[in-house]
Amino acid sequence: MAALDLADPHGATDDELAAASIERRATPARRDALALLEVIDRDGHVRQTWPIHDWPVRVGRALDNDIVLADAHVAAHHFSLEIDPGNALAVHVGDTVNGVALKGELIEGGGAAELPRDAEAIELVAGRTRLRLRTADARLTPEVPLATLAVRHLRLWPTLALGLLLLAGLLFNSYLDNDPDTFARAAGNTLLAALGGAAVWCGGWALLSKTITRQGHFGWHLRVFVVASLVLLALTAVPPLLAFALSWPWLTDFSFAATYAAGATALYFHLLALEPARPRVLRWVIATGAVVGIALTLWFNLQRTSRMGEELYMSHLFPPALRLAPAIPTDRFIEGLAPLREALDKKAKEPPSAEGFGGPGNRSDDDE
Numbered sequence: 001m002a003a004l005d006l007a008d009p010h011g012a013t014d015d016e017l018a019a020a021s022i023e024r025r026a027t028p029a030r031r032d033a034l035a036l037l038e039v040i041d042r043d044g045h046v047r048q049t050w051p052i053h054d055w056p057v058r059v060g061r062a063l064d065n066d067i068v069l070a071d072a073h074v075a076a077h078h079f080s081l082e083i084d085p086g087n088a089l090a091v092h093v094g095d096t097v098n099g100v101a102l103k104g105e106l107i108e109g110g111g112a113a114e115l116p117r118d119a120e121a122i123e124l125v126a127g128r129t130r131l132r133l134r135t136a137d138a139r140l141t142p143e144v145p146l147a148t149l150a151v152r153h154l155r156l157w158p159t160l161a162l163g164l165l166l167l168a169g170l171l172f173n174s175y176l177d178n179d180p181d182t183f184a185r186a187a188g189n190t191l192l193a194a195l196g197g198a199a200v201w202c203g204g205w206a207l208l209s210k211t212i213t214r215q216g217h218f219g220w221h222l223r224v225f226v227v228a229s230l231v232l233l234a235l236t237a238v239p240p241l242l243a244f245a246l247s248w249p250w251l252t253d254f255s256f257a258a259t260y261a262a263g264a265t266a267l268y269f270h271l272l273a274l275e276p277a278r279p280r281v282l283r284w285v286i287a288t289g290a291v292v293g294i295a296l297t298l299w300f301n302l303q304r305t306s307r308m309g310e311e312l313y314m315s316h317l318f319p320p321a322l323r324l325a326p327a328i329p330t331d332r333f334i335e336g337l338a339p340l341r342e343a344l345d346k347k348a349k350e351p352p353s354a355e356g357f358g359g360p361g362n363r364s365d366d367d368e
Contacts, residue, residue, distance in 0.1 A: 033136065035081075037067060040123075040130040056082035059126065060094065073098055073127030081115075081133070089115045089135065091124065101125035159223045163198075166226055169233050170194055198225055209273050217273040228266035235259055244318045247325035253309025257294050264290035
């Protein structure tokens with residue numbers, strides 16, 4: 001059928017006019033939106049959206065508003081968005097006891113406030129409803145890249161291989177710590193503890209991810225758990241070996257710092273699946289927590305033993321063939337013990353403490 005000019009309908013049949021009217025209603029003219037009003041939930045996700053094509057826009061609970069909010073704390077005609085005489089967009093609050101919150105400030109009923117035109121988004125709170133207004137001429141910030149490691153699909157085989165390597169390391173440690181007669185039982189307990197701990201830990205993180213982001217990311221959390229466990233397992237073996245081989249006892253004294261760093265890194269990657277859009281904030285928070293934990297451990301060690309390190313003596317002795325540091329001559333070793341002898345002699349000459357055995361507070365009946 002040829003196109004029909006509805007401005008001059010003379011000569012057209014009733015069927016042609018009806019068909020043209022239906023076609024016009026089916027393909028409405030496009031109208032660019034002046035703004036977009038969105039309802040935001042507590043997680044920052046958009047729940048509902050209304051495009052705005054004309055000003056003013058009335059918002060409230062009554063059905064005669066342009067935008068109707070199903071919130072018992074919103075008035076019948078709560079507020080309106082209007083263009084003031086100075087061509088400024090403003091919010092006008094109606095007859096409401098709760099008012100409208102704008103940038104942390106409450107605009108009471110009957111009040112008004114001008115809205116910034118150049119802001120990327122303007123947040124308004126009416127009752128318990130968070131609203132976000134985005135105007136067509138508002139500036140847009142650059143796209144924020146997601147943490148691709150946390151959102152991409154991970155293959156199962158690398159994680160499975162790392163998990164088998166972790167189990168092998170745990171079984172080897174169990175073999176070294178137990179007699180042959182008790183190894184089978186200890187190995188079974190180790191496997192059950194490792195598998196149960198992984199299931200509970202990763203399941204909890206997956207549930208938290210599902211609650212916040214609506215995606216479980218169980219595979220991601222499992223890989224983070226396995227890699228972090230391998231690193232912590234290596235930290236129990238490598239620092240003592242290097243300390244013995246190179247005569248660097250401070251490696252075992254302060255190995256807890258590396259343990260804190262490994263744990264904080266694992267926590268960062270777990271949280272990255274929950275909030276992939278803010279990796280920089282997460283890094284600062286996790287780094288601050290690790291530094292505070294290390295500082296507190298140093299302070300507790302100093303209060304408990306008057307030393308910042310964990311171990312007073314090197315507790316791991318390996319085969320002499322693994323020694324890389326040169327041997328110390330006997331005379332030099334004995335000379336190095338002189339300060340220790342002086343400190344012990346001074347301690348031996350001190351009178352016994354009243355809190356010690358035989359002090360005044362511990363006198364028996366025979367002494368009286």
